[in-house]
Amino acid sequence: MLTPKGRGTLSEALFEGLRTSPSSWDSICQVLPDNDEDVHISLWALYELHYRGFEDVDDELEWHPDVIGLRRSLEMGFEHELRDRQPDIKVDGPFAETFFAYVAAHDGASLANFLQRDADLEQMLEVLRLRSIYHLKESDPTAWVVPRLSTVTKAALMELQYDEYGCGDPHRLHSGLFAQGLEACGLRSEYGSYIDDVPLEVLEENNAMSLFGLNRRLRGAALGHLAAFEATSSLPSRRVAQGLERLGLPQEMIRYYEEHVEADAVHEQLAVRTICGSLVEAEPALLPDVFFGAFTCLDLEDRFARRVLDGWQS
Ligand SMILES: [Fe+2]
Numbered sequence: 001m002l003t004p005k006g007r008g009t010l011s012e013a014l015f016e017g018l019r020t021s022p023s024s025w026d027s028i029c030q031v032l033p034d035n036d037e038d039v040h041i042s043l044w045a046l047y048e049l050h051y052r053g054f055e056d057v058d059d060e061l062e063w064h065p066d067v068i069g070l071r072r073s074l075e076m077g078f079e080h081e082l083r084d085r086q087p088d089i090k091v092d093g094p095f096a097e098t099f100f101a102y103v104a105a106h107d108g109a110s111l112a113n114f115l116q117r118d119a120d121l122e123q124m125l126e127v128l129r130l131r132s133i134y135h136l137k138e139s140d141p142t143a144w145v146v147p148r149l150s151t152v153t154k155a156a157l158m159e160l161q162y163d164e165y166g167c168g169d170p171h172r173l174h175s176g177l178f179a180q181g182l183e184a185c186g187l188r189s190e191y192g193s194y195i196d197d198v199p200l201e202v203l204e205e206n207n208a209m210s211l212f213g214l215n216r217r218l219r220g221a222a223l224g225h226l227a228a229f230e231a232t233s234s235l236p237s238r239r240v241a242q243g244l245e246r247l248g249l250p251q252e253m254i255r256y257y258e259e260h261v262e263a264d265a266v267h268e269q270l271a272v273r274t275i276c277g278s279l280v281e282a283e284p285a286l287l288p289d290v291f292f293g294a295f296t297c298l299d300l301e302d303r304f305a306r307r308v309l310d311g312w313q314s
Pocket residue numbers: 138164174260
């Protein structure tokens with residue numbers, strides 16, 4: 001993958017810097033972003049240095065202190081904003097029941113309902129392109145969390161991740177199933193192909209997962225995000241599979257969503273009861289962050305759904 005297109009003064013300066021490795025980063029680090037898209041495409045690219053990097057960027061820059069410093073300042077601003085978005089919540093009672101009730105009470109726009117019944121072919125393909133930014137690296141942000149956990153939580157997370165990564169079979173990785181689906185639909189399946197097309201909401205969703213995954217202190221938020229994600233996946237996956245079927249799209253893509261109907265019905269129990277349950281038992285101080293991660297997952301998905309649905313209505 002090559003560096004994406006800049007979306008403002010900061011990202012243009014940053015991507016030029018990443019491609020040319022200047023001797024001084026001072027002038028780049030002092031550039032103020034033009035807007036949120038400029039911030040989030042910059043942050044997305046800075047995080048990407050820790051995943052697979054870019055063909056036109058020197059791998060050495062992953063740990064360059066000025067590059068890390070810029071990432072820190074952007075991600076701290078983003079974390080503050082995410083925390084400000086969360087309404088106060090009162091958590092009492094047994095963890096798993098409280099968590100499931102919290103997720104169930106969250107009311108947001110349903111993109112899956114629209115895809116199931118009403119979306120036309122172009123709209124469905126648009127969603128697949130936008131989703132590809134995450135699904136082609138599905139579960140990778142959560143993998144950062146593994147070494148930061150104690151025994152019970154770690155074992156449970158690895159049980160879930162083992163499934164996501166295909167149980168040892170390279171043809172069954174969820175990211176690989178999605179890539180096969182994209183190809184069968186005539187879309188590009190290379191990692192990051194559609195990054196220049198995605199709106200702010202997709203960048204925020206991806207950046208939140210990297211923020212939580214890469215900062216050890218945010219492991220509670222990372223696992224709360226995972227649990228909310230898994231707990232809101234099974235039924236919507238069935239709806240999307242039915243929408244794909246209705247539009248006559250290929251079985252490869254339907255298979256990806258059908259795989260998630262069954263898998264995520266199991267994963268939600270594992271993620272909420274065992275992974276997050278054991279985490280908050282071992283480290284009760286992380287409880288608020290588990291709910292912070294869950295809220296962020298649900299809220300960013302609402303923002304994404306509204307952005308897409310509003311775009312189609314206008
Ligand atoms: Fe998955």
